[in-house]
Amino acid sequence: MTEIIGIVGATSILIAFLFNQTGRWTNDSFVYDFVNAIGALLLIIYAYLISSYPFMVLNTVWFLAAFKDLVFRK
Numbered sequence: 001m002t003e004i005i006g007i008v009g010a011t012s013i014l015i016a017f018l019f020n021q022t023g024r025w026t027n028d029s030f031v032y033d034f035v036n037a038i039g040a041l042l043l044i045i046y047a048y049l050i051s052s053y054p055f056m057v058l059n060t061v062w063f064l065a066a067f068k069d070l071v072f073r074k
Contacts, residue, residue: 002049009042013062030070037066 016035025032040063047056
């Protein structure tokens with residue numbers, strides 16, 4: 001189960017990145033920020049479960065940036 005959480009989280013962030021790079025989603029679109037936030041949250045959980053604290057810090061920052069954009073829409 002732990003590995004599935006990590007795979008889904010990483011895949012979510014990768015999809016957001018690829019869709020942004022190909023122009024399907026813009027940096028300020030709700031879906032882009034939402035998928036990034038969910039992916040980062042899952043990776044925070046994954047990092048906690050495997051005791052990878054540097055990875056947890058990285059994804060916490062990633063989550064906070066995406067969450068900020070969700071709350072404070074442009």
